[in-house]
Amino acid sequence: MDRLDAMRAFVTVVNEGTFTRAADRLNMSPQLVSKYVSRLEEHLGVRLLNRTTRQIHLTEAGASYHQRAQQVLHDIEDLECQIGDLQTEARGMLRISAPVSFAIRHMAPLLSEFQQAHPGVGIDLQLNDRKVDLVEEGFDVALRIGHLKSSSLIAKRIAPIRMAVVAAPDYLKQNGTPQKLEDLQGHRYLRYSYIELDSSQPLHRWLQNNGQNDSNGMTSNNGDVLMEAAVAGAGIALQPTFISGPAIKAGKLQVILQEYEPEPMGLYAVYAHRQLLASKVRSFIDFIDGYFGDPPYWD
Amino acid sequence: MDRLDAMRAFVTVVNEGTFTRAADRLNMSPQLVSKYVSRLEEHLGVRLLNRTTRQIHLTEAGASYHQRAQQVLHDIEDLECQIGDLQTEARGMLRISAPVSFAIRHMAPLLSEFQQAHPGVGIDLQLNDRKVDLVEEGFDVALRIGHLKSSSLIAKRIAPIRMAVVAAPDYLKQNGTPQKLEDLQGHRYLRYSYIELDSSQPLHRWLQNNGQNDSNGMTSNNGDVLMEAAVAGAGIALQPTFISGPAIKAGKLQVILQEYEPEPMGLYAVYAHRQLLASKVRSFIDFIDGYFGDPPYWD
DNA sequence: GTCACTATCAACATTTCGTTGATAATAACC
DNA sequence: GGTTATTATCAACGAAATGTTGATAGTGAC
Structure with missing residues (x-):
């Protein structure tokens, strides 16, 4: 009964x-x-x-x-x-995890507009480049860059992320402009700690074999630092265009080896379940989807 | 679900x-x-x-x-x-004191239903028209008819008790039908021993002055006897309708002086205290409350 | 890399639910 | 006073659910 x-x-x-x-x-x-x-x-x-x-x-x-x-x-x-x-009514606190460099550049206006459209939603944006555990750490949605493996989570592709090999024009003048992968030998490589190397991509394979343990390069877990270093002529960096785009347009960085550019990765919104999704989350996914355009405005 | x-x-x-x-x-x-x-x-x-x-x-x-x-x-x-x-806790023996004439007519079905609803409760029903001492004589609850004076006991009004002046039609034909109080003079009055006279009621006042010491009437401590006597044409009786109701409906008795009918008395359930009431008592009070309807089914 | 644990899915027998038609009892009406 | 209409309840049946079992996939620990 x-x-x-x-x-x-x-x-x-x-x-x-x-x-x-x-x-x-x-x-x-x-x-x-x-x-x-x-x-x-x-x-x-x-x-x-x-x-x-x-x-x-x-x-x-x-x-x-x-x-x-x-x-x-x-x-x-x-x-x-x-x-x-x-x-x-889409209200409550929306907890978002996002990659540091991306969020610094591209999240502020988006979140501002989103909050204007949904006044009831508060936002807690945590910047973090490691893979947070959505459930464990209580995030509603995480933005991730990479090629996502299948999991129990739902991942929605938001935008393509192009990776370009860049260096400062001055650096290239001094050290030569590589035309082939082999030409990279001997160059200083500015390495991003969390990069996911995909051995099906020639460039990645080369980096995997040659770029890992070079002692004359530089490593950081922050893309901005690497980009600034590259601009300053510290070496060659494999950078997502959402970081390097403005510097490239301004002529501070030069794209090289463009024909070896790997398949674009993706910016993904990752969330727990497709059904019974809190509408604050659904609204956010809807909002961010298409927000950056295709191709995204930074390209 | x-x-x-x-x-x-x-x-x-x-x-x-x-x-x-x-x-x-x-x-x-x-x-x-x-x-x-x-x-x-x-x-x-x-x-x-x-x-x-x-x-x-x-x-x-x-x-x-x-x-x-x-x-x-x-x-x-x-x-x-x-x-x-x-x-x-609604179990055990429930000791009830009740007025004789009322209990004979109206308690049996009630108690039967009550016991069906509360199989754990045994009943000891003592019929008595005098005012028993609840505590002294070990009653859980007493039913009383009248206008209760304040006391340390709790009295819950269960039903109104109408008092009607009745007589047999044959008696009235022979002796005339009184239209006013004064017309009662000379009639034979069937008196109930325990009646409580309330001098604020005109009819009561008249009885107090004129009906007490007449020698041509009849007195009893049992209402049934008086009712039967009235039906037999022995005189005029002031009877509660729970006794006379059926006889009135059957035409064996006729209500007279209806405009002088006193304010209804009440049937009260009297018990010791409201708090920490044994639930057999509480259940019984709950049960009898409203059982007879308002107005009660005999009216 | 294997194992133990956990949440969930699928399928089935049993129980329960909610309907329909019937019945007893009572108030209202003529 | 007798009839009618209303009311609560009972009985029984088909339909829908419940709660079981076995199976499956994901996850953390060793």
Whole structure:
């Protein structure tokens, strides 16, 4: 027996004054209402109503139960309404994890616009380049760059991420401009710590074999530092264009080995489940999807 | 789906931290717990838990729901405990004192129904028209008719008791039908020994002055005898309608001087104290309250 | 890399649910 | 006073759910 339905039946009977009218109001048969109330009495072990065939009267227990049961039902109704509102109006705190360099450059205006469109949503943006555990760390959505392996998570591709080999024109003048992969030999390589190398890409394969343990290069877990270093002529960097784009346009960096440019990676929005998604999350996914354009504005 | 069970499942999962342990605690299979939580989420349209196969984490909606749901469950538990306590003790011997004529006519079906509703309660019904001492004589509850004076006892009004002046039609034909109080002079009055006369009622005042020491009437401490006597044409009686009702309906008695009918008295259930009332007594009070209807079925 | 654990899915027998038709009891009406 | 209409409840049946079992995939620990 659904005790809530039973409680609702009882309360309605008391409020309406008769089983039949209560049944009308609840859209069920009077027999069922009667059965519910009987079961409820049985369950409680108390007679709640003294009933003749024409009239009903509350017992003392019934009166006490009625009052509190009505309160409980009201509470539950409130509760469910509140949850529903939370759902339909897209509110609450949206916790986002995002790659540091990307977020610094491209998230601020997006989030600002998003919050204007959804005033009820607060944002907690955590910048982090490691792979956070969505569930463990309580993120609603994570932005990730790379080629995603399959997992139980849902990943939606938001934008392509082109990786370009760049160096400062001055550096190239001094050290020569590589035309083939082999020409990279001997150059100083500015390495990004978290880079995912894909051995099906020639450039990646070369880096894997030759670029890992060079001692004359530089390594950082921050793309901005590497980009600045490259601009300063510290060496050659494999950089996503969302970082290097402006410097390239400004002529501070020069793209080399363009024919070896790997297949673009992707910017992905990763979230837990496709169904029953909190609408703050859904709204954000919808919002960010297409926001950067195709090709993205930085390219 | 029993939403309460679903709520309980969800709350337990949150408290225990895992579906399996929650299932243990609830004595159900983990599959069922999972199903309950899923259904609850479906019902609410919100994901409450983000779960990997090894861990669970509350969503924002889940956290808010958890807190309030726990409150609601707690409320209901309290509610049922309170009602249950009332009931679990509803057993033992219930000693009732009641007016003779009333009990003979109207207590049997009530007590029968009451015992069906409360099989654990035995009944000792003592018929007595004098004012018994509840405590002294060990009664749980006494039914009394009259206008109760204040006392340390609790008196709950159960039903109105109308008093009607009646006589047999034949008697009235022979002796005339009184139209005013003065017309009663010379009539034979069938007097009830324990009657409480209230001098604010004109009829009572007249009886007090004129009806007490007449020698042509009749006195008894039993209303049935007086009613039968009235039906037999012995005189005029002031009778409660719960006695005379059927005879009036049957035409064996005729109501006279209706405009002088005193304010109705009451049938009261008198018991010792309101708090810490043995639930057999509470149940009986609840049961008899409203049982006779308003107006009562004999009127 | 293997193993143990966990949540979930799928399928099935059983239970329960909610309807329909019937019945007893009572108030209202002629 | 007798009839009618209303009311609560009972009984029984088909339909829908419940809760079990076995299977499956993902995940952390060793």
